[in-house]
Amino acid sequence: MENKPVEIFILSGFLGSGKSTLLKELIQLEKKVGRRIGVLMNELGDISIDSSIIPADIPLKEMLNGCICCTIQGELSLQLNSILEEYDLDAIYIEATGVAHPLEIMDACTHPKLANKVVMKAILTVVNAKQWHENRLSIKLKKLLAEQVKYADMILINKIDQVSQTELELIRESIGQVNAKAIISSVQFGKIHPSLLYGEGQQQMETATKLLENDHHESHVHHHLHVRTFSVPVNQPIDRIQFTHWLERIQGQLYRAKGFIYLTETPGLFLFNYAYGDLILERYPTEKPLQPVLVCIGENLERESIEQGISHLQQSQTKMTL
Numbered sequence: 676m677e678n679k680p681v682e683i684f685i686l687s688g689f690l691g692s693g694k695s696t697l698l699k700e701l702i703q704l705e706k707k708v709g710r711r712i713g714v715l716m717n718e719l720g721d722i723s724i725d726s727s728i729i730p731a732d733i734p735l736k737e738m739l740n741g742c743i744c745c746t747i748q749g750e751l752s753l754q755l756n757s758i759l760e761e762y763d764l765d766a767i768y769i770e771a772t773g774v775a776h777p778l779e780i781m782d783a784c785t786h787p788k789l790a791n792k793v794v795m796k797a798i799l800t801v802v803n804a805k806q807w808h809e810n811r812l813s814i815k816l817k818k819l820l821a822e823q824v825k826y827a828d829m830i831l832i833n834k835i836d837q838v839s840q841t842e843l844e845l846i847r848e849s850i851g852q853v854n855a856k857a858i859i860s861s862v863q864f865g866k867i868h869p870s871l872l873y874g875e876g877q878q879q880m881e882t883a884t885k886l887l888e889n890d891h892h893e894s895h896v897h898h899h900l901h902v903r904t905f906s907v908p909v910n911q912p913i914d915r916i917q918f919t920h921w922l923e924r925i926q927g928q929l930y931r932a933k934g935f936i937y938l939t940e941t942p943g944l945f946l947f948n949y950a951y952g953d954l955i956l957e958r959y960p961t962e963k964p965l966q967p968v969l970v971c972i973g974e975n976l977e978r979e980s981i982e983q984g985i986s987h988l989q990q991s992q993t994k995m996t997l
C-alpha cells in the first residue's frame with residue numbers, strides 16, 4: 676500500500692506576530708485528534724529561542740542562521756527529507772522567519788525529490804493586529820506584510836486584545852481587500868477554533884492553495900531585506916524596568932528581540948519576547964543550563980552600541996548591589 680503524503684502547513688507572518696504561539700495551539704489541537712506532527716523551525720539568529728516552546732515529544736528540526744527564502748532554501752528541503760525519513764507523520768508545520776516570503780517557502784517545500792511524499796495543505800499567515808492597523812513599517816516591509824497576507828489560505832488576526840472593536844473591523848476590511856479568498860479569523864494568543872482546521876475551513880484552504888500553486892510562477896519575487904540579527908550574552912541579572920526603557924531607545928529599527936535573562940528583582944531564568952513595543956517576560960523553569968542571551972532582529976542596528984548598552988545595564992546592577 677502506498678503511503679499517504681504528509682500534509683505541509685506553512686506558518687507565515689511578520690516578526691513577533693505570534694507564529695510560535697499559534698504553533699503551540701496547533702500542536703495541542705492536532706495531538707487531541709491523535710495526529711502525528713513534526714515541526715521545522717527557521718530562525719534568523721544562531722540561537723533558537725522559539726523552539727523552547729515545542730513539547731519534547733514532537734519531532735523538531737531547526738534551521739538557524741539564515742532565512743529559508745534566501746540563504747538556506749536548500750537546507751529546508753534537506754531537513755524536510757530527513758524528518759520524513761526519520762518519523763512517521765501525518766503533518767509537518769513549518770514556522771518560517773518573520774521576514775520570509777510565503778511563496779519562497781513553498782518553493783523550497785516543492786522540491787521534485789519530495790513530490791510524492793508531501794502535499795501542500797495551507798499557508799497560515801498571522802497578523803499582529805496593532806501593527807497592521809498602525810501601518811508604520813518601512814515601505815519594503817509593508818510590502819512584505821501585504822504579500823504574506825496576499826498568499827495566505829488562512830489569515831489569523833492575532834493580538835486583538837491590543838486593538839478596539841472598531842479598529843478590528845477596519846483591519847478585517849483592509850485585509851479582505853488584500854486577499855479576498857482566504858479564511859480570515861480574529862484570535863488572541865493564537866487560539867484558533869478547531870473547526871477552522873478540521874471543519875469547513877479545511878476544504879476552503881485546499882481550494883486556496885491550488886489557486887496559489889497556479890499563480891506561483893508569475894508572482895515569484897525575491898526580497899532583499901536588510902534585516903540583521905545577532906546575539907549578545909547577558910551574564911548578569913538586569914533590572915526589568917531599565918531593560919524595557921533601554922529596548923525602546925535602541926538606535927535603528929529593532930523589529931524583534933527575544934532571549935533568556937535573569938532579573939534583579941526575582942530569582943530564576945526568564946524567557947522574554949519583545950515585538951512592536953511590547954515586552955513580555957515569562958518565568959522559564961529549565962533543567963538544562965541555558966546561556967542567558969539577547970537576540971536582536973532589525974535594520975540599521977549597531978551591534979557595538981547594543982553590547983555597550985547591555986554591559987551598562989549589568990554594571991548598573993552590580994554597582995547598586997555593592
Ligand SMILES: Nc1nc2c(ncn2[C@@H]2O[C@H](COP(=O)(O)OP(=O)(O)OP(=O)(O)O)[C@@H](O)[C@H]2O)c(=O)[nH]1
Pocket residue numbers: 688689690691692693694695696697725772773833834835836837862863864865931947948949950955
Ligand atoms: N498581547 C498579546 N501578546 C501575544 C498574543 N499572541 C502572542 N503574544 C506574545 O507575543 C510575543 C511574540 O509571539 P511569538 O509567538 O513568539 O511570535 P513569532 O511570530 O513566533 O515571533 P518570531 O518567530 O520572532 O517572528 C510573545 O511574547 C507572545 O506571548 C496576543 O494575542 N496578545
